[in-house]
Amino acid sequence: MLLLIFGVFTGVAVSAQGALCSDIEPFCAGDERLTFPNSNETNSAQITGELGPDYGCLDEQPYPAWFFLQVENSGSLRFRISQTTNTNGTGTPLDVDFVVWGPFERGDEYCSGSSLNSSKIVDCSYLPDAVETMTIPDAQANEIYVVVITNFELIPGFISLEQVNDSGGSTDCSILDLDLGDNISVCDESEYILDGTTADASKYEWFVFNDSTAQFEVIPGEEGPTLTVNSTGRYKLIVTDEIEGKTEEDEVVVTFYNSPEIGEVSSLAVCDPEAEFIDLTENFEDLILPNNGDNSNYSVLYYETAEDVADHESISQPQMFPFAEGKTIYAEVVDLESGCSSEIEEFELTIFDFPEYDLSEISIFCVDREMxxxxxxxxxxxxxxxxxxxxxxxxxxxxxxxxxxxxxLPESLQISVTVEHPESGCKIEFFSTVAPVSRPENVLIEVTGSDFGDGYTVIANPDDLIGEEYASFVYRLDDGNWRESNVFNDVPPGSHTVSVRELNGCGSTTSESFFLVGYPRFFTPNSDGYNDNWNLITDANISIKKLFVFDRYGKLITKIDPAQKGWDGTYNGSDLPSDDYWFRVEFIDEKTGEYREYMSNFTLMR
Structure with a gap:
């Protein structure tokens, strides 16, 4: 007899589970609980039990469901039967009743009235309970028992059946129907063996579909449970149980494929040394490159370890994989049509050392007044x-x-460049603001101090220029050296200029000359025409009232008129010796109107 295995149902059924004995379904109970829809008005037209069988204690048999089981190992069998409105055993409990007949042998007419009589009843319950225990004592191997489970409350729900005996008997789960399986993809092999071995089958016939005639044709000489095929095609098997006089058939499509190839990829780099994650799929196109066809025909699976490859445990989120420098990743290309996979390619996670790139955040463009x-x-x-x-x-x-x-000048004053390194997949974008800068039109001079004190300090400031906030300058007093500071200390008296030069090459400007009042620190009255007289260095900004010269002992030597040549180094017509001499000047600062007095010394050198 060819038997169908009863499976686990997780949704609402649309057809009854063996509403008549002639539609009887087999089941086996292994380590897991079986759950299946009960018979009810939504899936069965059999409102009550059919005539003929003796239902024992079941005074009523509303919406019966017929099953049978076959014993594998001898011993007592105990089953817990429950019925609720939900598949997981929750919801409203529903009264469940049952009756068991047996034992029978293979080939018996189970459904005849003489078979299902009172002498064959092994166990029966008509209690108003949602959980019942069904017992088959001292069951022997290969015996068959018939079971009816009813739905007393007529409410759609689910029946759960679980074998609960700790040891002893067990049911036979090998009572399977013919199943060649799903359509088969054969990868990189020249042949494939179809196995249609079916319990209780005594005859096998193999067929292949002929596309020209659109019919199945018998394959001569193939009368066993297996068939070796070496070409793509549609195959069918018919099996027969000659004792029961029943047949089953199944068909399957076998397709031979070449497995996809995988590209060579040695490494995958992140561009940011601080990166926490990496997108492994960035090398997708490189990995599938050797294959022809649309990229959408392929997928790439990534694995963290060699053990994961063996267990087919691929990385679930390859786009957000935690980055670890030096880690090895395993990849394979899968042909989505065939399911065939390539060989494994290994690559290393690295950090790409992007070279430094010279583009300043500010780019100076030297311009004239017309930009x-x-x-x-x-x-x-x-x-x-x-x-x-x-x-x-x-x-x-x-x-x-x-x-x-x-x-x-660029139009937007915002320049950018994207530098890409395709081999690593890294690219960086740099930005630079264009800064137009011109030379200063003027140099403003600020003077503090005096030669009659701590000395002169001169401050030079560029004035009237484009892009002053971006410009950089160096400064020079007269013909001196260029310097970064615009402050000049201890500037000697006399006429001066300050030049300003823009460091980016945008030009230079020199101030108008300016004069600093002061005095010489020495003079040499030797009649050579150079420094023969000592006098103040002055201009119109200072009004000299009195100017006296003293020796080191405070003796008045002379009174000088600043408008004349000055002192010639004599006293009463006689040359005075080389020494330090002192002067006192009384003057009015024309800028402030302040009357001031200043004393200091100078040197006469002969």
């Missing part, structure tokens, strides 16, 4: 082979060269 460039500006640098560039002026692409040159 015209004074000279051509070149930005960028060539990093060598393997790098690609895309320059933009705002949103507009202006160049794909490593360097870009400008003969006029």
């Amino acid at each position: 015209q460039l004074l000279n051509r500006v070149s930005l960028g640098e060539d990093l060598g082979e393997g790098y690609f560039y895309e320059w933009r002026d705002g949103e507009n692409i202006i160049s794909t060269n490593p360097e870009v040159e400008f003969n006029e």
